[in-house]
Amino acid sequence: MDDVRVIEVKQSVFADNDRKADELRARLREQGTFLLNLMSSPGSGKTTTLRRTVEVLRGEMAIAVMEADIDSDVDARTMAETGVRAIQLHTGGMCHLDAYMTEQGLEGLLAEGGGEPIDLAILENVGNLVCPAEFDTGASANAMILSVPEGDDKPLKYPLMFSICDVVLINKIDALPVFDAFSMERVRENILMRNPNATIIPISAKTGEGVDAWADWLRTRIAEWKIA
Amino acid sequence: MHELGIVFHIIRSVESVAEQNGLRSVSSVTLELGEVSGIIPSYLTDCWNWACSKNDLMRGAELAIEEIPAVTFCEVCGETYGTVEHGRTCPHCGSERTYLLQGNETTIKEIATPDEGPDGGGGADDVRADARACARANRAPAPSESADAAPVC
Secondary structure (H helix, E strand, O other): OOOOEEEEEEEEOOHHHHHHHHHHHHHHHHHOOEEEEEEEOOOOOHHHHHHHHHHHHOOOOOEEEEEEEOOOOHHHHHHHOOOOEEEEEEOOOOOOOOHHHHHHHHHHHHHHOOOOOOOEEEEEOOOOOOHHHHOOOOOOEEEEEEEHHHOOOHHHHOHHHHHHOOEEEEEOHHHOOOOOOOOHHHHHHHHHHHOOOOEEEEOOOOOOOOHHHHHHHHHHHHHHHHHO | OOHHHHHHHHHHHHHHHHHHHOOOOOOEEEEEEEOOOOOOHHHHHHHHHHHHOOOOOOOOOEEEEEEEOOEEEEOOOOOEEEHHHHOOOOOOOOOOOEEEEEOOOEEEEEEEEOOOOOOOOOOHHHOOHHHHHHHHHOOOOOOOOOOOOOOOO
């Protein structure tokens, strides 16, 4: 029985995930939930930025946070202290979240809140500038944080990540006097070369500078999401 | 970096094709992988062997990889060149106004099954000798005996 039958498939290896992501996005739109996929390298200040963001917005909307990491629950605990719904997802060793894992996380968040609707769900993706860019999570928008100490050349080194983000936060601008090789002009040029449509917002999660502009961006996008 | 996740998605796609076609087993899956797709064939094969050993439909299935060379086109001088050698800058005229023509592919091309076709024949029309030859030429190395833990990217 050496004969084999060959079935032509001709679909991307990402097609299965993309289908799931589109399905999830449609469901979130119906539920009026805006899902933000937040990505960055480890240590760029995702959790601190989220704490700031939650402080500004939690009086206006229901916010819930999913923390994805390979191990530990330190981030989920930090976020829970701010009073928002937070759960920790473990990726089982994987370096990114996909749409299936995100769906499970969202179900977990809804269950945690007894089914109470969520206006803004935030997925804090695994700290990594490579793999998370390749897997659509079903998010309404992709955001990333690039912190000043990482250097202004990162858009050149990780082009895919910068090209898929709707908004790039440049964090730790309070450290600019120390990291004086970092040029705000050059980082803008490098980001816009990869993604001419990216919104760039300089912030300091430590001092709070720029956080209002970031919160405004979110307000606008959430309002548009709920109308459409 | 992300090969295990990719393997899970390939297996899910294969499962759905298998269900549509009533297949009980899969003997090989052929992928077209671009040279700059960012997927490393040897890592993918390690993850593949591990994941397939845990799945009834996929057990023993070979992964055949057809690599597609990366070629970039220069908008200024109209020449093409090898992307891996020269990157984004055209070696003919030095311009950076270039784009990738091919080499980013990540496609599941086809699936081979030892099962008989729906007509009961497993007929010659369905069998493509070239695909079989290719699957054999690209045969994955034997999985390491001790590799029971999931490979991490």
